[in-house]
Amino acid sequence: MMRHNLFPRLCKIIVLFAFPTLLLFGCASTTQIILLPDADSKVGVIEVSTDKGAQTLNQAWQATESASMDKTPGEPKILEKEEVRRAFREALVAEPAPPVSFIMYFKTDSSVLSTESLALLTKVLDVFHARKATDIIISGHTDAVGSVDYNRSLSLRRAKTVADILVARGIDRQIIQMTYHGKGNPLIPSSDGVPEPRNRRVEITVR
């Protein structure tokens, strides 16, 4: 009986001594950061810092590692593309395609769509189905000619026109988020009273 109980007890003792040792030597968290090219093969810039220093990544597949806030991050190295793809396979497979945005323009004081805009809506629907989109954001805008109240309702009418056509073409109204900004959030900032055709628009984002 005594012999029988000894083994688990021994294990416990070993673990109790081993645990602090593991904490001292085995708990170091490390971070690896890798700069990837985007879909257009463009490459951005990342500044990786700790309390002691910093490294800048600005080339495709360039990486740095850091084991502590008290040390400068490691010298940047270029990694093998395939090695990175393998290490991040799960996250890369799960990476959503970035949302796609469209802009539709309107004539002064009008919420009527042009023939070109109607053709663009067909493209919106194609993208919607191709990427199995879960929602669409529609935002209406005007230029800075006219009163604030009038422009708000004009921007709403513009957004509604676009939403109604999409619904007529089979999109569920529930998944459309509609906002209207009047002359707010202009594409091209301009002074009040200045006509600006590029601001008379509806933006559509398919996500």
Place this chain on the structure above:
Amino acid sequence: MRTILIIIGLTLFCYIGMAKAEEPRAGFVKNVSGQAFIERNNVTMPANVNDRLIEKDTLLTGRNGSMGIILQDNSVMSIGSDTRLVISKFLFEPSDAKLSFTAQVKKGTVVYLTGLIAKLNRRGVRFETPTTVCGVRGTHFAIKVTDPSGDVKTLLPKIMQ
């Protein structure tokens, strides 16, 4: 008197309800696979496609899990298995020039592609890990945080039993 109190109570209740419902959306879940969860106010719930995400949410995956999300500024992020990431700050109000996103990667693998916040605010996007702070000026990158201490902690109770 009592009816007045009840009405006031109900009105207050509605306002609190509204305030909660209006908590600004940070993004939504675009895809999930395997064990994937959202932790909010210390409650962990399984993640589903189209789930709304808000500031302070933690994204969690198990051994075979992964998850892809789209944030309100059109940036996209995905996490692989055994990952823990906190959306510690998300502000996207371009008209008020409020543009900032901070994520804390506790462990696991993350891939991120910047959106409008990084475009409009050069210092807007930040990823923090236990051993670094990354200032992201753009555009596409991957982070891996290995955390052996986490493994020891999960292993220990099993040995002790």
